[in-house]
Amino acid sequence: SQQGEEDPQALSIQEGENATMNCSYKTSINNLQWYRQNSGRGLVHLILIRSNEREKHSGRLRVTLDTSKKSSSLLITASRAADTASYFCATDANFGNEKLTFGTGTRLTIIP
């Protein structure tokens, strides 16, 4: 299976602190994306980084990609209670439309 893994599996931090989650994958990729899933809900796309990019920002989110190590990290700065959710990385291997391979997820809890 080429399913990736997130690390840590669970993370609890105080509101206002930064949260960092890591993702590792096994095969060559075209894109890597991060999605958020609130309990009992569908996934929401957060950010996409292409294989030829090393870092990307979107609001309070910062994503890095190291293709030599087959790993990515998601940093959420100045966390809020509403950031409590599970976070998944997902990869695809070819250009355009294609199935996504999801990691196992990090469950993030923000303590008010």
Added chain:
Amino acid sequence: NAGVMQNPRHLVRRRGQEARLRCSPMKGHSHVYWYRQLPEEGLKFMVYLQKENIIDESGMPKERFSAEFPKEGPSILRIQQVVRGDSAAYFCASSPPAIPIQYFGAGTRLSVL
């Protein structure tokens, strides 16, 4: 622009019955994907369809499971003769052509008694 619509949200079936899960993609999206999620796990790809065509069914079990995306109407994931191991959340996603971002529905939670 309504999001991806899935129904029903919850479905209870007894062993041996059939389950039909429906998915209406976002307007303008011609690509539909089905994923399965077991509790505390990530999503596992099942099938990728375009209108009237199955593009990739590499994640679909060989027996009892089928999917379609007809010219008119929603995409259907059909599970025949359900077993307890089919209990899971089934998510549908859609995307426009040549865009790798997928937009997810709220899911259908299937419980097999």
